[in-house]
Amino acid sequence: MAVYFFNTLNRKKEExxxxxxNEVGFYTCGPTVYNFAHIGNFRAYIFEDxxxxxxxxxxxxxxxxxxxxxxxxxxxxxSQKVKMSLNDFTAQYKKAFFEDLKTLKIxxxxxxxxxxxxxxxxxxLIEVLMEKGYAYQASDKSVYFxxxxxxxxxxxxxxxxxxxxxxxxxxxxxxxxxxxxxxALWKAYSEADGDVMWDSPWGKGRPGWHIECSAMSMKYxxxxxxxxxxxxxNMFPHHEDEIAQSESANGCTYVNYWLHCAHLIxxxxxxxxxxxxxxxxxxxxxxxxxxxxxxxxxxxxxxxxKLNFTFEACDQARTQLKKFSDMFIQLNKAQGGAVVEIDVLxxxxxxxxxxxxxxxxxxxxxxxxxxxxxxxxxxxxxDNCAGDYASLAKNDAEKIIIQFKRFNExxxxxxxxxxxxxxxxxxxxxxxxxxxxxxxxxRDWAExxxxxxxxxxxxxxxxxxxxxxxxxxxx
RNA sequence: GGCGUGGUGCCCAAGUGGUCUAAGGGAGUGGUCUGCAAAACCAUCAUUCACCGGUUCAAAUCCGGUCCACGCCUCCA
Numbered sequence: 061m062a063v064y065f066f067n068t069l070n071r072k073k074e075e076x077x078x079x080x081x082n083e084v085g086f087y088t089c090g091p092t093v094y095n096f097a098h099i100g101n102f103r104a105y106i107f108e109d110x111x112x113x114x115x116x117x118x119x120x121x122x123x124x125x126x127x128x129x130x131x132x133x134x135x136x137x138x139s140q141k142v143k144m145s146l147n148d149f150t151a152q153y154k155k156a157f158f159e160d161l162k163t164l165k166i167x168x169x170x171x172x173x174x175x176x177x178x179x180x181x182x183x184x185l186i187e188v189l190m191e192k193g194y195a196y197q198a199s200d201k202s203v204y205f206x207x208x209x210x211x212x213x214x215x216x217x218x219x220x221x222x223x224x225x226x227x228x229x230x231x232x233x234x235x236x237x238x239x240x241x242x243x244a245l246w247k248a249y250s251e252a253d254g255d256v257m258w259d260s261p262w263g264k265g266r267p268g269w270h271i272e273c274s275a276m277s278m279k280y281x282x283x284x285x286x287x288x289x290x291x292x293x294n295m296f297p298h299h300e301d302e303i304a305q306s307e308s309a310n311g312c313t314y315v316n317y318w319l320h321c322a323h324l325i326x327x328x329x330x331x332x333x334x335x336x337x338x339x340x341x342x343x344x345x346x347x348x349x350x351x352x353x354x355x356x357x358x359x360x361x362x363x364x365x366k367l368n369f370t371f372e373a374c375d376q377a378r379t380q381l382k383k384f385s386d387m388f389i390q391l392n393k394a395q396g397g398a399v400v401e402i403d404v405l406x407x408x409x410x411x412x413x414x415x416x417x418x419x420x421x422x423x424x425x426x427x428x429x430x431x432x433x434x435x436x437x438x439x440x441x442x443d444n445c446a447g448d449y450a451s452l453a454k455n456d457a458e459k460i461i462i463q464f465k466r467f468n469e470x471x472x473x474x475x476x477x478x479x480x481x482x483x484x485x486x487x488x489x490x491x492x493x494x495x496x497x498x499x500x501x502x503r504d505w506a507e508x509x510x511x512x513x514x515x516x517x518x519x520x521x522x523x524x525x526x527x528x529x530x531x532x533x534x535x
Numbered sequence: 536g537g538c539g540u541g542g543u544g545c546c547c548a549a550g551u552g553g554u555c556u557a558a559g560g561g562a563g564u565g566g567u568c569u570g571c572a573a574a575a576c577c578a579u580c581a582u583u584c585a586c587c588g589g590u591u592c593a594a595a596u597c598c599g600g601u602c603c604a605c606g607c608c609u610c611c612a
């Protein structure tokens with residue numbers, strides 16, 4: 061089954077053809093480790109996780125590389141603020157990042173190269189650019205890439221440098237450059253960098269931002285590779301600069317497919333600290349949401365569409381995921397002999413799902429396939445088993461669960477091991493419920509309702525069932 | 536100023552020339568069940584796709600214009 065992606069390079073959906081038959085190499089711009097990642101960041105990482113799982117679902121072997129930017133203005137600035145070494149400072153956020161990935165069940169990439177471990181590779185690449193005449197050292201000792209030497213500059217972001225607003229980015233430091241848009245490959249050491257510096261053929265300093273991605277992707281994926289992803293904001297200048305550097309140095313296409321995800325907004329507004337709508341994953345977990353619920357929300361909107369994050373959506377996620385868990389609990393009870401025609405439903409929804417995620421990661425359509433199975437199963441059980449899952453044949457129930465697990469290879473939000481809620485309940489609550497049960501049996505409705513209200517006040521909801529009652533704690 | 540994206544029911548959200556009187560979810564409504572509830576289940580829920588024109592046998596989907604929202608052009612995913 062063919063896979064299609066919307067390629068930013070020409071703004072069209074294209075059939076995906078990897079360099080190697082069965083293997084896909086892709087590079088995803090990772091975090092700058094100067095703080096806890098926020099949900100906007102995770103929108104991008106979830107998108108990339110969906111990409112890798114969709115590729116695997118379609119039978120590809122994947123090699124994903126995600127960089128960790130552990131040296132730049134922000135990491136240096138903030139490590140100095142707290143008087144920590146750059147390494148110690150970034151180490152704590154790297155650790156936090158990996159913990160967060162686990163919370164959101166984002167699959168581990170094959171390689172997580174850190175910029176500071178690849179200074180030598182970056183220097184090597186800059187040397188090639190110097191030799192080939194694409195780079196120059198300015199009077200401020202920094203090394204810049206000359207975009208005038210790369211006529212295709214702007215092809216990704218569709219930016220025509222002639223028409224750009226002149227002046228906005230010129231500050232006093234930048235007069236050294238031949239052209240304002242030239243970007244730094246190597247930044248000469250300045251006092252503000254403290255003890256952060258490396259030796260290079262151009263003197264002490266540190267790498268520019270863009271060069272790490274070019275150097276590290278080349279090392280782990282080759283000079284040309286299949287897919288490169290990131291947030292839309294990375295399109296320009298970051299990815300444009302990567303293309304310029306890499307293609308100038310290597311003389312070949314850098315990346316075949318560029319995929320960019322749209323931003324996340326919160327309650328319709330851009331997420332920002334001043335609006336008070338800025339959330340890290342950790343804050344949401346503290347509010348009581350689970351990783352699966354947040355994953356479901358972040359996964360649920362197509363990656364090229366702005367995702368409006370709301371608490372309402374998180375609550376909906378809880379409701380939706382619970383529906384699936386409830387069905388799994390029921391399916392696990394199957395032990396009857398009723399055989400239902402399940403195979404067609406399974407193969408249809410499987411095909412639907414696979415086609416959808418292969419169609420530029422159309423998650424909405426894919427989820428409709430999942431609900432197709434869900435609703436189809438309910439209908440079969442209603443029609444053939446009078447709604448009683450216990451009378452369903454165990455073998456059929458297992459087939460259904462296997463298919464949901466198959467979907468879960470991509471979604472990874474469904475929980476198959478939920479037990480029916482057994483709440484630890486105090487004896488006095490238990491006895492209130494008991495008394496109410498007795499009152500009901502005695503048809504003393506007034507007393508029964510009074511006891512129900514009392515239980516409610518104490519935080520429990522009573523649900524009557526055929527042969528007794530259930531107590532549920534109110535959240 | 537330049538470039539780009541998007542406006543689909545109460546909310547979220549697919550569909551991008553005919554199977555669309557528009558998928559799916561949430562909420563709502565009606566019903567079954569129940570002493571009443573809750574839960575569960577069943578049913579129902581846009582002749583319409585921001586607006587105005589045009590192309591076409593046929594448009595939510597293509598073209599032009601208008602309005603609105605947003606992003607990038609300032610190392611923020």
